[in-house]
Amino acid sequence: MKDKLNIIKNGIIKENPIFIMLLGLCSALAISTSLTNAVGMGMAVTFVLIMSNVIISTIRHLIPDEIRIPVFIVIIATAVKCVQFLMNAYTPALYTSLGVFIPLIVVNCIILGRAESFASKNSVIDSLCDAIGMGLGYTLALLIISAIRELIGTGGLSFVNPFNATQTIFRFSFFKSCAISLLTQPSGAFITLGCILAYLQHRRLKKVIEIQKGERK
């Protein structure tokens, strides 16, 4: 049980797909303009990851090694198409606001990367845990980026029920008059993620220096 939890935790923190491995940045940067989008995209990617990881690890002994990548891609594309139909039916507002980035989950490096490096080598349960961990890690990263962008870019935070676009769950407005709208622009996405990565690097460097100091003593 403990090692399953470790696999999940590994995906969320130690190997966070966006902040640590820098995978799947395209969709993460493009849709992180509001919390609602972040949650929707996170759900979609998590669902696709779970489906593809489980299917691939179930049939991993049947796939010939030479053509494994095309097989993976077809499985992933099928899963994405399912998600696309489901979102079109149950979350139409989210479906239009995420637009082309839902079908583009097919070419999201996280999913193919996990299929290649984890699901094709591990058991079904482990792959399921890995998919949940990676999906949650991706969602968490999206939430952090979009919270920063929405807060500074529009001066408030809001969250709309993904299944019913007319129902607003919360809406705060803090400093609407001095919002920096650059952060809602494409360039704001790059700068926000750059600053977050710099902060994480700073923390890592500090840890290394502390360890070196400890060794000297």
Place this chain on the structure above:
Amino acid sequence: MKLFELFISLAFVNNVVLSKFYAICPLMGVSKKPKNALNMGLAVIFVIVIASIVTWLLYYYVLVPLDIIYMDLITFILVIASLVQFLEMLLKKTSPEVYKAMGVYLPLITTNCAVLGVALDNITAGYNLIEAIVAGFAVSFGFLAVIYIFALIRERLDYSDVPEAFRGAPIALISAGIMACAICGLAGLI
């Protein structure tokens, strides 16, 4: 004239990388040496232009008549994957040096969002075949321009004194952000 407008708008004003966020992964991965970036950009032009022709023909002459539009994603990604495989074999035979220099990034063109993104955009925008080809060329040309300029910037960054915490990916992302700001200045052009 309309085609020229389409070209300018897709290549510069709505640049794929900096305003639509397609293809960030190769931007961060390949663009360390200008020469590799140039090769990558040319390979992407080849793949995107051919992919946009083939996917357009397949969509309107196979998927629509057979009423299986829901198969579009799977068809498109298979077309792209086989095109990349073809390019790999072609380069291996004709110019082994380029093939070696591209290394692992060549198969990664398959997972370049720009290729699938353009194929899907061509369909949703309702372009005809000529427009689809121009759009494919414009998008990939925009990609080539950005990845090459970005590689030159990163080369300069290697020699400059960047704060320790910002070294590597963070400063690269922030430079991309500044480039995106510059592209915003073209917004009123068309």
